[in-house]
Amino acid sequence: MLAAISVLLExxxxxxxxxxxxxxxxxxxxxxxxxxxxxxxxxxxxxxSLAKFTLLNSIAEMQKKNVECIRMLLVIAASEGSTLGxxxxxxxxRKQLWGERDVLLGLLxxxxxxxxxx
Numbered sequence: 153m154l155a156a157i158s159v160l161l162e163x164x165x166x167x168x169x170x171x172x173x174x175x176x177x178x179x180x181x182x183x184x185x186x187x188x189x190x191x192x193x194x195x196x197x198x199x200x201s202l203a204k205f206t207l208l209n210s211i212a213e214m215q216k217k218n219v220e221c222i223r224m225l226l227v228i229a230a231s232e233g234s235t236l237g238x239x240x241x242x243x244x245x246r247k248q249l250w251g252e253r254d255v256l257l258g259l260l261x262x263x264x265x266x267x268x269x270x
Contacts, residue, residue, distance in 0.1 A: 157175050157179060157182070158201055161205060161217065172216075172220055176221065183198045183199060186198065202221055202224065202225055203221075203225060206218055206225060
């Protein structure tokens with residue numbers, strides 16, 4: 153399942169909004185199912201794969217689908233937060249990278265970013 157969703161999401165172009173939406177729902181539903189069954193290794197695989205699609209740790213140009221991956225990661229964190237366990241690391245890393253990207257792009261002054269981490 154993970155391989156199929158990942159391949160489709162990776163190959164989705166800017167105009168293939170329905171494919172991106174279906175893949176992100178696939179991630180969300182898969183994470184929910186493996187959470188119910190306590191399948192931590194599988195949950196980590198899905199969450200880490202989705203986190204990597206955010207491209208926040210990459211110099212590659214971010215597309216709309218990558219922003220949608222960030223949004224879905226936050227939706228999953230909100231809905232599955234009590235069962236994420238060690239997978240929260242992926243969410244918190246992406247939040248930190250998002251803030252650092254904002255500072256690098258000049259969207260936030262460094263002093264604001266420092267105060268947000270406290």
